[in-house]
Amino acid sequence: MRRKASLILLALAVFFAALSPLMRWYAFPRLAKIPADQYQDMVLEAKDATLLDYGTMKAKKVAKVTIVQTLKGNVEASEKIEKTAGRDVVVWDGLSYVQGPDGKMVSKIPERYIFDAHTQEPVHATGEMVDGDPVKREGIEFKWPFLTEKRDYEYFDAQARITAPIHYEGEQDFRGVNVYYFEQTIPWTKVPFPQIMPVEGITPESVAKTGTTRWYTTVRKFWVEPTTGAPVYGEEIHKEELRGGTLLGGREKVTAFAGHVKMREDYIRSTVDLVKSQRLLVLLMTSYLPWGFLILGAGLLSLSLYLEARSRRPGDPTPTETREPEPVGA
Numbered sequence: 001m002r003r004k005a006s007l008i009l010l011a012l013a014v015f016f017a018a019l020s021p022l023m024r025w026y027a028f029p030r031l032a033k034i035p036a037d038q039y040q041d042m043v044l045e046a047k048d049a050t051l052l053d054y055g056t057m058k059a060k061k062v063a064k065v066t067i068v069q070t071l072k073g074n075v076e077a078s079e080k081i082e083k084t085a086g087r088d089v090v091v092w093d094g095l096s097y098v099q100g101p102d103g104k105m106v107s108k109i110p111e112r113y114i115f116d117a118h119t120q121e122p123v124h125a126t127g128e129m130v131d132g133d134p135v136k137r138e139g140i141e142f143k144w145p146f147l148t149e150k151r152d153y154e155y156f157d158a159q160a161r162i163t164a165p166i167h168y169e170g171e172q173d174f175r176g177v178n179v180y181y182f183e184q185t186i187p188w189t190k191v192p193f194p195q196i197m198p199v200e201g202i203t204p205e206s207v208a209k210t211g212t213t214r215w216y217t218t219v220r221k222f223w224v225e226p227t228t229g230a231p232v233y234g235e236e237i238h239k240e241e242l243r244g245g246t247l248l249g250g251r252e253k254v255t256a257f258a259g260h261v262k263m264r265e266d267y268i269r270s271t272v273d274l275v276k277s278q279r280l281l282v283l284l285m286t287s288y289l290p291w292g293f294l295i296l297g298a299g300l301l302s303l304s305l306y307l308e309a310r311s312r313r314p315g316d317p318t319p320t321e322t323r324e325p326e327p328v329g330a
Contacts, residue, residue, distance in 0.1 A: 006311065009304035017297035024290040032146050032282060033117035034090045037073045043267055044069070046238070046259025051100055054199045057248065059255040065106065067261060068097045071142065074112075081114065081125045088117035091127075092142070096158075098257075106257070107194045111158055113141055120145045120229065122156075130158045131195050138163040144229035146282060148180055155182075159216050160189045166220065174223045174232055175272050177279075184220040191216045212245030214256065227279045227286070232272050236261040 139154025166184035
């Protein structure tokens with residue numbers, strides 16, 4: 001009976017020991033992915049910012065500029081692209097809506113971001129664009145890969161339509177969450193005017209005829225939770241200028257927008273809570289279950305060997321029968 005039990009335990013030990021690496025290196029890369037129907041929004045603010053008054057074409061200080069960013073998963077588009085891409089694809093239709101302190105629109109820039117649901121690598125397909133302009137992204141945008149590494153990444157800048165390194169700058173603690181801090185600097189770069197301008201009757205084409213150009217620079221900062229690859233916080237030191245042309249009335253340049261853009265406090269709290277819950281799920285597949293299966297397999301193996309040793313131990317010796325002494329005959 002002990003021999004049979006030890007064989008069963010040995011089989012279970014082999015099973016769990018084999019399941020440990022399979023869970024980490026086979027199941028996790030296939031099961032961990034971004035849902036195709038995910039929706040998220042984020043509100044950022046730049047307090048005490050500088051904003052261009054298009055009525056007077058002069059820059060002025062304002063109390064606050066608000067940026068609302070939304071990302072909406074387009075399931076129909078992702079399913080269509082998957083048929084030819086041969087892999088799980090996520091399509092995010094994004095919108096960056098900037099409004100001044102009076103609630104009026106400053107800019108409105110849509111974009112479509114297409115990427116691999118598992119690795120977050122860009123997938124090039126029809127419809128990939130920023131503000132109506134077709135683009136071919138390289139590098140990541142919005143989200144880092146699962147199990148982010150301590151290294152530089154390539155990050156796509158939607159304003160300039162270019163990819164540039166975003167540098168790993170160290171490990172930090174952000175509100176109780178261990179994060180990796182990344183920073184990217186985009187130097188002054190000539191960028192297109194938005195398709196939808198803040199003043200009725202003005203179009204990018206009409207501005208182009210004046211010879212005035214738009215320039216942009218930013219320092220982009222992200223605090224990324226490495227297990228999920230999700231940013232828990234972000235900032236930008238953002239500047240835009242209009243340069244040259246007759247639109248400025250002989251001036252060389254004028255500030256269109258300048259401000260230190262930060263996530264609003266309520267969105268920081270909700271993002272941290274969400275990332276903490278998602279982190280637990282990823283750790284379950286990458287650490288807790290694989291190590292648990294390995295330890296369980298080792299324990300079952302030890303128990304199996306113990307029972308096998310007990311089954312092979314020789315039986316205890318049979319005690320010899322003691323006989324009463326017989327009387328000696330006379």
